[in-house]
Amino acid sequence: MGPVELLHMSVFSQSFSPCGRFLAAGNxxxxxAVFSLSAALSPDATALSQKPVLTFTAHEGPVFSLLSTDCHLLSAGNGEISCWSWSDLTKKNVKPLWTKRPNFKSSLEIPEINAMVLNTRDNSxxxxxxxxxxxILDLEHGIFKAVLQGHSDYVHCLSVREREAEILSGGEDGAVRMWDSRTGQSVHCVEIYKYESCARxxxxxxxxxxxTDSDWMLCETDVLLPGHDPGCGGGPSLNTxxxxxxxxxxxMLTVGGSSNHIDVFTNLSYRAFSLSF
Incomplete structure (x- = not known):
């Protein structure tokens, strides 16, 4: 990849391997890109140790979301989700195990997939x-079994309350919706921007x-680290x-944004070093 492409690169997504020794990042x-954290944290680390041990093209468009399971890495782009074996990736085998596409209303415009979360309650x-x-993708049978409708704009984030069998979603419409994962019905909607103490x-x-956990919900419109400005991550936008x-x-804490660098914070206070594509 040339210097112009690197200049215009953004890191949209990250996920650590189940063993915690590797980091996957999507641009x-x-x-x-798959980074070896053991190599990057080694006392003998060099500049090469902060480069990927593997880089491959997963989707035709941006990789908006990454999610790790016990043995797999899930990646999402424009209208599709691919599954990769972590064991294969560490051996530099980049063949996907499967690729699934939700049923969208129109085939003329393929929307991006911004967020993914596992619901272990029903293996979806x-x-x-x-x-x-x-x-909702049934992972056991490999089929999409439900569509939850209610947001009036893009969905950007998801969370699951397994004990309460609830799915929470947040979007550009300013609403957080709570869904019953058993029935697929919206059970509550909080329009955050209508509360004066929360409006920004x-x-x-x-x-x-x-x-969220069983008692609290935390949501935000932007992301900042204490003592740092939005420029950490190498640019004006912090994405992940x-x-x-x-x-x-x-x-460690890793931060990616509008550059080809991923900042690494080993003590949650100051940047120790940066990984880079």
Missing amino acids: NYGEI LVVGGGDNNIH PQYGKWISCLT LQLNTNSAEHR
């Missing part, structure tokens, strides 16, 4: 994106990230943060 050119994959809908009109009403909890030895 706007449809590429997935929940995906949301540019058609304003949420699609200077940033717009859209919800870009969302997480990922915390490695899979390995105590390789515990």
Whole structure:
């Protein structure tokens, strides 16, 4: 890849391997890069240690979302989801195990898939994106079994409350919707921007990230690190943060945005070094 392409690169997505020793990152050119964290954190690390051990083209358009399971890496682009074996990727075998495409209303415009989350309660994959809908993929049978409709604009983020059998979704319409995963019905809708204490009109009403536990929900319109400006990640936009909890030895926070670099924070305070495509 030439210097012009690197200059205009954005990192849209990240996911750590189940063992915590590798990081996968997706960019706007449809590429997935796999980094060895063991090599990057080694006392003998060189500049080459901060480069990918594997780079391959996964989708024709940007890789908007990445998600790891116990043994697989799921990637999402424009209208499609691909599944890769982590074992194969570490051996530099880049053949996908399968590729699935949700049933969109129109074939003229293929919407991007912005978010994916696993629902282990029923072994399904929940995906949301540019058609304003949420699609449920039955992982056991490999078919899309439901479509959740209710958002009036792009869906950007998803979360699952397994104990309560609820799916939460946030979108550009400024709403967080809560769905019963058993019936597919919307059970509650919170329009965050209508609450004065939460409204941030200077940033717009859209919800870009969302997480929850059994008692609390946290959502946000932008992403900032304490003590840092939005430029960390190498550009004016910060797209993705990922915390490695899979390995105590390789515990870190990684941040990607509008550049070909991924900043690594080993103590959640200051940038230790950067990985790069």
